[in-house]
Amino acid sequence: MPKVRERGSTHVYKVNKISKEEVDSMVARCIYEEPPFCNAACPLKLDTRAMLKAAAAGDFKKALQLYEKATPFPLVLSAGCEAPCEAKCRLCERGEGLAIRAVEQAVARFGGPPRAGSVFRTKKKKTVAVIGSGLFALFLAGELEKKAYPTTVFCEQADAEGFLRAAAGFLDEAAFALELERLKKKDLQFVFGCKATAAFLEETRPAFDVVCVSEDVFTELFPEAAVAPELMFCEGETLVTGSGSGVMSAAHNAKKAALTVDRLAQNLDPANMRGQEDPFQSRLYTDLSEATDLTRVPAAGELYTREEAVREAGRCIQCHCEECMKSCAYLQHYKKYPGLLGREIYNNTQIIMGDHQLNKPMNACTLCGQCTVVCPNGFDMAHICASSRRNMVSTDKMPLAPHEFALMDMMFSNGEAFLARPQPGFTQCRYLFFPGCQAVAIAPETVKAAYQDLCSRLEGGVALMLGCCGAICDWAGRYEMQESTREFLLNELAKLGNPAIIAGCPTCRKELTESVGGEITGIWDILDKIGLPEGARGLDRPVALHDACGARGDAHTQEVIRRLAEKLGITLAETEDSGDRSPCCGYGGLTAYANPEVADEITQKALERSDAPFLSYCMACRDRFARQGRESRHLLELIYGTDAGAPPDISEKRYNRLTLKKELLWELWHEETAEMKLDYELHYTDEARQLMDSRMILTDDVIAVMNAYRENGEAILESETGLAVACLRIGNATFWVKFTEDGPDSYTVHRAYSHRMNVVRREG
Amino acid sequence: MAIDRTYYSIDPEGKLQCMKCRVPLVKGKAKFLYLGNGFPVELPVCPVCGFVYVPEELALGKVLSVEKALEDK
Structure with a gap:
């Protein structure tokens, strides 16, 4: 049987001129994808920047959609949130930071009436019970509904209004009515008038896959039991629970608890794969030089009007680090931030079979090093591109x-x-x-x-x-x-x-x-x-x-x-x-x-x-x-x-x-060099000169073609233009010259072109 | 990457003449070779000396794009 030889990959890895680790550390220097400071400070990971952008554009519906990604009850949250984002707003360094919470309140009020979830939404199979009431229970029920768990809420109150009032009695009447409507539209089952006793818990537990209880219920039933604060989970009692001293912490804990429910429902360890749950310090760099609007828009009343909120949101400078892209026309051309482009160019070198689609960007970097100077972290695109080129040469994949x-x-x-x-x-x-x-x-x-x-x-x-x-x-x-x-x-x-x-x-x-x-x-x-x-x-x-x-x-x-x-x-x-x-x-x-x-x-x-x-x-x-x-x-x-x-x-x-x-050899060292003189006249039209320069065809190439023509007489006559066309293969390219013969031993070159493919006659 | 043969078929229709042999070029068989690949095509050739003609539009059009595609393989 004939042996099939596959092109091995080991060679590619052995000759690597840039290691994956090196690229990883280089790419990590690019902070384009780092979240803005307000977003990093928010325990709920609200995409503040995008929400403010939508609000500034007057699109409150979109702004509310973004806000609802962070919380199921926007009016409750915005009314009581401690807004750690505001302290982290970079505008604080120059003047007054953005009134993010006030804009959020406006977004929650003007973003349109509450909408019910789609009837076509597929529900999960595992069921969850939430026992008790209060802010934590309210947010948790909302989070679970968002995750599409069939959720039943057991509470002492007689109706949904009572349940909401127990949690968010601090809302004003208009906001309360709106939030009550939102709660009613949520796909939640309610069982009202339940007294959460130990017997009740034991009776309810078998019907659900995961059971969650509010803090007051938990402390009453299990005063001795310990709860892991990071997971909102009591392992001994297999109960998800949590507390919250304020709206913000209740919402944050509810988010953590919902994730724990998610892991438990899938029979996975709740401690693993939780991602970034707490506020952190962003590495983003913001150029504050263009921040000019440094005073908060004052509210005429207690809350922002729609118009005031638009103006305040418009003060957001939309923190992004694009320092290198501002200065470099190459990055602007490819419209990619260097972390991504650098990664793609490196990946391009690792392709064993298939198209190397990033060859062009790899070869278009001028390797000038400007990005390294303007980048706050010293990102070095030149290093990635130069090493990638060497890599391509070493693996024989670099086009000549x-x-x-x-x-x-x-x-x-x-x-x-x-x-x-x-x-x-x-x-x-x-x-x-x-x-x-x-x-x-x-x-x-x-x-x-x-x-x-x-x-x-x-x-x-x-x-x-x-x-x-x-x-x-x-x-x-x-x-x-x-x-x-x-x-x-x-x-x-x-x-x-x-x-x-x-x-x-x-x-x-x-x-x-x-x-x-x-x-x-x-x-x-x-x-x-x-x-x-x-x-x-x-x-x-x-x-x-x-x-x-x-x-x-x-x-x-x-x-x-x-x-x-x-x-x-x-x-x-x-x-x-x-x-x-x-x-x-x-x-x-x-x-x-x-x-x-x-x-x-x-x-x-x-x-x-x-x-x-x-x-x-x-x-x-x-x-x-x-x-x-x-x-x-x-x-x-x-x-x-x-x-x-x-x-x-x-x-x-x-x-x-x-x-x-x-000249120097003659004038300084008195050495004469043999001069190559043409024994015929060769002229060029202006068009020919321009074409040759842009197509990288030298007069030497044209002369070589003409010499060959004069020797072998091989050429084509185009009857339409009256031009003769001769050609010669020189090195890796075939050069074609279109010319007229003006007289004996005198020619004018009109056009020239070349191709790298070699063309030969084919028999049969 | 296969080259469409019909696309490459350029019928000289007597507009081109071999200056050496003084005969019109005819549609003939030729082959493009590049980076270990070969593509059979039909191009104007001289029936006597076998000179193969690659017109400018072809060299800067399809031939160039195929070259680029092969270079990035």
Whole structure:
């Protein structure tokens, strides 16, 4: 028999890059689901926040429904409740807390007439007796009715009115009449005029599955017996009982007793599985900065009118902790709080067979760390997403498509465009300038000026290294590639005699500190020390400073940047969320490659902070802002009086890297590089350029297709458009180019597209 | 995920011509391969040299959505 090999799960668990325990502890930091303080303080667990919201909207019917979830007799409770919730209202810290009880009274009065339960409601099979009267008996009977137990109440009184008056005689006449109507509508059996004697109890007991008695009956019949106060249960007599010194405690004890009945009816230990029954301290965080209405609405009469109650309920600030979601466009896009999203992303990594539906959100986080700073508990979404990506890579489940372009770009930076040389005239240098791959791609002139400046003003020689620090593969979760990049850089640094690295970019500095180690200085530190070069000048209008996520938590760098800006004579405009709270520009975590839509939203959100031109000290930030049409400058551009101009497209970025390498090799080291010249003319329409940039197709890809076409002549002619279409499989994608042949050896590219699926001819 | 063959059947109707062989493309059999999966389809092919044509709408439409679905498996 053939053996069926199943894909084992053990591998997945063995290679986990993030443990379940780690995720559990991370997720527990998110307090979005914590109850508001009023709710946590309520022994009856009334959803105060929702009730107040409904009342504020004038929907008293809904408000009453919510209130009735907490108690079967809203008028009795609201008339006598001690309202521990009011003391816990966060508004108390700024002014007068909400008059919750007064609103509850209004809700109970204006929420509509009492309604009878549905006739279709299925009743439970087990029966319960409640013997006695008083507040506890009243609430318990109500709670049991809510739980659908066929309940019989045995009381001394002659009728329901007497039973209610014995419990809640303190109600005013209107409220009493309304509550009596509610009691009568409840699905309860009454046996009036019963004297609760021991004989009566013994006679009644066999007919019911669970028997409950009021406190006075219990103390009269069993003066010696002990009652477990947590369970409202006397084990010796198998009786559920309880007391209450006030309305609140009677209602609370009745709730506990009803749960005990529930457990007993199912033959379960009443002590287990009881959940959170008592008030507790909520961990919720509330931002009180927007709480402005700090005075209670006064009541004209004794009680609130409907209108007064609506106004008072409207003062509720609806405590929610959404600190991270307020600041992060990524979380706003997915409309999920991070505790939930983080859990789902982790679960996504544990899928062995089936769709990984959370791949997109996992790859859309910029890993910038802003949430960790703004969260009152330091929730770290970046850690969850980055570990999950590594996990997916380790289990071979990570799709290559979202990150392939960026990874190829990195290989290009550390391959064809890589350059490592000591300063001319030196064999070993004291320093090494590492501008970073984005600076070289976006502002090559600035890099050149900075290098020449460092060479001329620093003692001991400054080597140069043009390449990628490894952040790209780190963000992509490709840990093996990250390790090989580390070895590559270590090897290249060793060849140069391990000079002290001067990083041009905060992300490179962070990444290199973690990978190659040692003391890595930012170029800003050097310039702060040796002074600005001549001619360094800021802009003549206020600018908004955008702090890079690479410098988050690095107060020193942030301070030095501000000092340099001051030296440049720059006026900084007030910008929300700066320093450690700064949002990402949209480039971090490869979001711009994996999910351009979310990346654009993130950039927009960052730009919303100010109308002024943006000043940044990371070239990727400069580029993202400029791409959105905002005036955007890098600090080094101002220092060296260069202007990188309009943002380059993806092909120009590569061209810039190669050109700078070629120029520097020629000008500084007098080395000539072989130039690849096309032996034909190739033009692009504007539309073709735009399409290529958005579809991540390089001019190199188009040239490769055209070279192949010129060699083999394979192409299709579309008669409708008159365009020729040629194609070539390069790496993991097939590229198609639509072009016209303008003359001998001259072509114009009109469109280009690609797909990753390979297409082959099929026989038969 | 099976690809509907009829959806992928693009009849060239003589609008497309192989520039190398100078003959109109005809409806022919082809196969898409991706991440260990294969889907038989019908596409315009050159009857002489066998060049298979994937139109832009197809590459950016159905082909892209199937790629994405397979990548998330």
